[in-house]
Amino acid sequence: MKEIIAMPSPSFSNLIYNIRLLMFSGLLLSPMLYAQSDDINYKVSAGLYNPKGDDGIQQEYFKSYFNLGVQYGLTDSFSISLDTYISDEVDSHLYFGGSLDYTYKVSDDYDVFARLGGDVMNDNFVPKASFGIAAHLFRNITFNIESTMRSTEEFSEYQFSIGLSYKFGNEGVTSSIPIKTSGEIALESIIETDYLNSSDHNSDNESNESNEFYIIVKGDTLWDISERFNIKLSKLISMNVSVVNNPDLIYPCTRLILK
Structure with a gap:
């Protein structure tokens, strides 16, 4: 069988x-x-x-x-x-x-x-x-x-x-390249404030606002910066046309006007 x-x-x-x-x-x-x-x-x-x-x-x-x-x-x-x-x-x-x-x-x-x-x-x-x-x-x-x-x-x-x-996450533009923004530097430490227009002798309230600047660090992009500070990309470029000749090429230590 x-x-x-x-x-x-x-x-x-x-x-x-x-x-x-x-x-x-x-x-x-x-x-x-x-x-x-x-x-x-x-x-x-x-x-x-x-x-x-x-x-x-x-x-x-x-x-x-x-x-x-x-x-x-x-x-x-x-x-x-x-x-x-x-x-x-x-x-x-x-x-x-x-x-x-x-x-x-x-x-x-x-x-x-x-x-x-x-x-x-x-x-x-x-x-x-x-x-x-x-x-x-x-x-x-x-x-x-x-x-x-x-x-x-x-x-x-x-x-x-x-x-x-x-x-996932909210740092930078998604791509195959991991975008690094401020690295180990605290965000507050790379924002500068200009008080040239806010001195006590200036009585004009309209010009009594301080200008904030951002120092570019390695890995930053204009898109990422505009998103983080809630600024339209076109406005950010127009405010910094004197230091940003090509929006696709930005360099560390460049100071950007934020407002």
Whole structure:
């Protein structure tokens, strides 16, 4: 008499694999949970790709995938990313990846970035490289456009994705670059007050207001300064046109007029 051995169903096997994958991702993400929130971006995106048939030929139609990830800033330009992807082209419908990212700050509104890393698909490591552009929509929200190159048996060599990243906290503009504002210097210590127009012999009440100045420190941007002091960016630029020739290039120790 033959012994019948019950085999787990494919769906149950996929569930077990997904649970193990999520547990492993949690171990990788745990160091970030103790980092300062100002150094972490949370990302969500959707992408398009051409699948490959059983014969390995790239198909003409598009399919989509979904991505959730986090990005942790290492320096002003470098960061690391951990991503989770959902796609029905992979047996488990879920795979993860990581990358080392480099970001170049073009202006207060835009960044360009490049990523080099790999993904784990069906127990195989697949190298990847990507580049893209990030536009700062709001104080903590960035719109990302990215093109990824990698060679797999399931996907075409190029994938295109769009998405958003959100940065918790309220320091600076969200991007792959961790923006440092006043560092260890107390905010009050880098604001100066000019009392030249408020001396006792000046009886004109309209000119009896003091002018406040802000000393730029490393990592500041005009956008960040205008947000912190509740001043319109255009007004801040117009008041300091004599010392700010290019709004995208400001230098430490420059004194800005605040009012």
